[in-house]
Amino acid sequence: MQTDETDEALLALLADNARLPVAMLARRLGIARTTVQARLDRLENAGVIAGYTLRRGREARPMIRATALIMIEPRRQPEVLARLRSLPAVIEVHTTSGRFDLIATLTATTTEELDDTLDRIAEAKGVRGSESLVHLSTKIDRRR
Known part of the structure; x- marks a missing residue:
């Protein structure tokens, strides 16, 4: 699956903090919450996002x-x-x-x-x- 700049920015935000709410992701990316959710669903279904995990401090x-x-x-x-x-x-x-x-x-x-x-x-x-x-x-x- 091909990702675009918005997908890459979304992935970078999640890599930094996978617990960010969809609304916060949308604000930081400057796009609608429903658009972020649709992109997350697409990235998960395509296997680009395999899961969310805990990083120990x-x-x-x-x-x-x-x-x-x-x-x-x-x-x-x-x-x-x-x-x-x-x-x-x-x-x-x-x-x-x-x-x-x-x-x-x-x-x-x-x-x-x-x-x-x-x-x-x-x-x-x-x-x-x-x-x-x-x-x-x-x-x-x-x-x-």
Whole structure:
């Protein structure tokens, strides 16, 4: 779906604060409330807007983040993914090419919690090996 300048301005406002009421969006864009609602409906139906979410503030975020690089045995991905899904510290998982099969992003409030999660990943059936990288400081975050 092709978006125009008004759609892009609307998306930028929502990216900054997805809780803005339609009336406020309309005022900021200088268009009618019904027009904003119609554009939102169209963008949602086309999949341009997949949903609205919560971004935690710096104080509410877990203090420790890590990446786990995971090697799995052939044809064991469904079992490994089920295990990763069951671990609350695992916030996203991606398949990848190269030496590792999966990349998991983890969050924890303590190093003990992170260590426990890494142990649970390593002991999962189908995991051949893993390597972890603890995130130290954020230099660029375009999601904010």
